[in-house]
Amino acid sequence: MNTTTAATIALTATCGECEVRAAALAQQLNLPLVDNDELHSYELILFVTPERLELGETIHKAPKPIYVDFLGGSVGHRHRFGGGRGQPIAKAVGLKGGANPCVIDATAGLGRDAFLLASLGCHVTLIERSPIVAALLRDGLERAADDASVSEVIERMNLVEGDAAEVIRSLDEDNIPDVIYLDPMFPCRDKSALVKKEMRLFHHLIGPDQDSSALLEAALGKAKRRVVVKRPKSAAPLDGPKPSAEISSKTMRYDLYVTLTNKLSATQ
Known part of the structure; x- marks a missing residue:
């Protein structure tokens, strides 16, 4: 069994047109939905963008978020x-x-x-x-x-x-x-x-x-x-x-x- 402490994670919408989808996904995953001012209160963030869903870190100089890409x-x-x-x-x-x-x-x-x-x-x-x-x-x-x-x-x-x-x-x-x-x-x-x-x-x-x-x-x-x-x-x-x-x-x-x-x- 995995005994590692899970990272704190939240979800955010990157634009106004993403907000409805972000709210539905936050409810589905039971995650807090936050705005830009709150991002650094969490270790990981799920970003709902117009193109896709991405997962990234909030540490200083964090690498670009990851996402699933079967096309490129x-x-x-x-x-x-x-x-x-x-x-x-x-x-x-x-x-x-x-x-x-x-x-x-x-x-x-x-x-x-x-x-x-x-x-x-x-x-x-x-x-x-x-x-x-x-x-x-x-x-x-x-x-x-x-x-x-x-x-x-x-x-x-x-x-x-x-x-x-x-x-x-x-x-x-x-x-x-x-x-x-x-x-x-x-x-x-x-x-x-x-x-x-x-x-x-x-x-x-x-x-x-x-x-x-x-x-x-x-x-x-x-x-x-x-x-x-x-x-x-x-x-x-x-x-x-x-x-x-x-x-x-x-x-x-x-x-x-x-x-x-x-x-x-x-x-x-």
């Missing part, structure tokens, strides 16, 4: 030029031939890996337990759904808000995925300059994952074919069973766990 930046570039099914993540989830496995991304975050898998043909359920991060994801999905270049990809993505282990354990037979994908946050490094700004901000918002091993156990009990855990290349595997195999890139490693269901089917 690194995500858009990866979608257009990422190497298709030859990428390590595609191999890790079993994208070969005409196979398009159903995947649960149990640690959705900003949805980058889920979007990539969906763009390669997978149907992906994104699970996010932080209501704030889920709101950012929902905003990004809604904006991308209106863009013809990626709307078909977005149709293969479904967001579920809740505790991933609980959601996975509650799945009935008709909704069990082929693959469950985990990308747990690892502890923040001492030198924050070495950490991507969104990772540092997520640590500030919800802290590092403290229950990754329990999530792995839940995933192993449900996935039809395999569980995939994304790790920094030098990091140890999660506590629990030894991975069945691994696929590595320059900086990352994907630990593969063949599930009991798949082992049984292979012997029949």
Whole structure:
């Protein structure tokens, strides 16, 4: 269980035309709605802008706010030029031939890996337990759904808000995925300059994952074919069973766990 103290957070509208939406979202998330004079009374701010929903810090010289973007930046570039099914993540989830496995991304975050898998043909359920991060994801999905270049990809993505282990354990037979994908946050490094700004901000918002091993156990009990855990290349595997195999890139490693269901089917 995550025992890190949550950061104080509020919501603000950046313009008059955003005020109605901001008020509705503040009520939905149970957050205070503040004006510019009150921003620095909080550590984090959700900004409702005319274009999107953003999350930023109020510290001196804070980096630019983050938001979910499935159209431009690194995500858009990866979608257009990422190497298709030859990428390590595609191999890790079993994208070969005409196979398009159903995947649960149990640690959705900003949805980058889920979007990539969906763009390669997978149907992906994104699970996010932080209501704030889920709101950012929902905003990004809604904006991308209106863009013809990626709307078909977005149709293969479904967001579920809740505790991933609980959601996975509650799945009935008709909704069990082929693959469950985990990308747990690892502890923040001492030198924050070495950490991507969104990772540092997520640590500030919800802290590092403290229950990754329990999530792995839940995933192993449900996935039809395999569980995939994304790790920094030098990091140890999660506590629990030894991975069945691994696929590595320059900086990352994907630990593969063949599930009991798949082992049984292979012997029949």
